[in-house]
Amino acid sequence: MSTLRIATRKSPLALWQSEHVAAALRAAHPGLEVTLVPMSTRGDEVLDRSLAAIGGKGLFLKELELAMQRGEADCAVHSLKDVPMELDPGFALPAILERADHADAFVSNRFDSIDALPQGAVVGTASLRRQAQLRARRPDLVLRDLRGNVNTRLGKLDAGEYDAIVLACAGLQRLGFDARIRTRLDAPDWLPAPAQGAIAIECKDDDAHTAALCAALDHAPTRTRCEAERAMNRALHGSCHVPVAAYARLDGGRLHLQGLVGSASDGRLVRAEAQAPAADGEALGAEIAHALLEQGAGALIALEAEPDTGPFRS
Numbered sequence: 001m002s003t004l005r006i007a008t009r010k011s012p013l014a015l016w017q018s019e020h021v022a023a024a025l026r027a028a029h030p031g032l033e034v035t036l037v038p039m040s041t042r043g044d045e046v047l048d049r050s051l052a053a054i055g056g057k058g059l060f061l062k063e064l065e066l067a068m069q070r071g072e073a074d075c076a077v078h079s080l081k082d083v084p085m086e087l088d089p090g091f092a093l094p095a096i097l098e099r100a101d102h103a104d105a106f107v108s109n110r111f112d113s114i115d116a117l118p119q120g121a122v123v124g125t126a127s128l129r130r131q132a133q134l135r136a137r138r139p140d141l142v143l144r145d146l147r148g149n150v151n152t153r154l155g156k157l158d159a160g161e162y163d164a165i166v167l168a169c170a171g172l173q174r175l176g177f178d179a180r181i182r183t184r185l186d187a188p189d190w191l192p193a194p195a196q197g198a199i200a201i202e203c204k205d206d207d208a209h210t211a212a213l214c215a216a217l218d219h220a221p222t223r224t225r226c227e228a229e230r231a232m233n234r235a236l237h238g239s240c241h242v243p244v245a246a247y248a249r250l251d252g253g254r255l256h257l258q259g260l261v262g263s264a265s266d267g268r269l270v271r272a273e274a275q276a277p278a279a280d281g282e283a284l285g286a287e288i289a290h291a292l293l294e295q296g297a298g299a300l301i302a303l304e305a306e307p308d309t310g311p312f313r314s
């Protein structure tokens with residue numbers, strides 16, 4: 001009987017996602033033994049400096065990739081939105097699981113929605129994408145940094161440090177915090193991070209055995225949507241240091257893609273949307289990126305892309 005070892009981060013959300021993948025793999029392949037290899041990553045350990053300062057989003061992946069290279073794990077489970085647009089050479093994503101809720105959540109103990117917040121209310125989020133959309137809607141809000149895992153962030157809200165915070169619905173739902181979602185912030189007005197809500201499995205690109213086992217969990221419509229969203233982000237030069245949001249949906253055989261680029265500092269937003277046959281998602285992503293650049297997205301990206309501008313996670 002063969003065993004598949006999954007490298008995972010140790011945060012409660014990462015462990016939930018890895019257990020979810022392990023259960024799905026066991027169900028797809030009766031007799032397959034699946035174990036977790038929990039690991040600490042630099043992105044989890046260094047909480048006092050911005051992620052940009054310590055090396056960026058890829059930090060959460062690197063340690064898991066090294067474990068695969070050392071032969072200590074066969075695959076790794078990630079939130080696809082945290083996976084860089086260009087994978088490290090030698091790695092592949094054999095499965096993207098069916099997407100959960102893609103939307104963001106407005107969470108507050110006192111207010112029902114962004115519009116219900118009083119003048120000058122303090123809102124916590126470390127994501128430039130969320131900050132830009134908040135700023136565009138409510139220039140009066142005071143936006144404060146908020147890092148740490150989902151449980152930590154809720155704890156800081158409850159301690160009174162913020163009037164409200166914005167998180168991903170998927171993370172809250174997975175950890176059993178659905179009841180804390182006061183409003184879903186959703187398309188067409190509010191857009192999520194590219195691939196938000198989707199879980200991906202990564203393995204070495206020469207490991208055909210692991211890839212074949214994982215491929216049983218791949219969800220083609222989710223892959224189509226997320227690849228278009230990621231193609232848009234990649235065409236905007238792939239950086240996660242800028243407030244970029246994208247949302248694709250399938251309608252029959254058509255793929256509809258909306259994208260936006262904003263400024264967390266002054267609330268300017270540019271938006272674009274278009275549709276194409278589902279098979280042309282990459283080209284559609286590039287087309288939306290081009291339309292955003294024509295409206296001045298380049299200047300917004302440059303504005304936010306100062307060295308060490310602080311946190312940028314979404």
Ligand SMILES: NCc1[nH]cc(CCC(=O)O)c1CC(=O)O
Binds near residue numbers: 081082167197
């Ligand atoms: N940035 C961290 C992160 N990465 C993935 C999720 C949520 C789960 C998902 O998008 O699949 C979260 C938490 C959040 O943004 O609130």
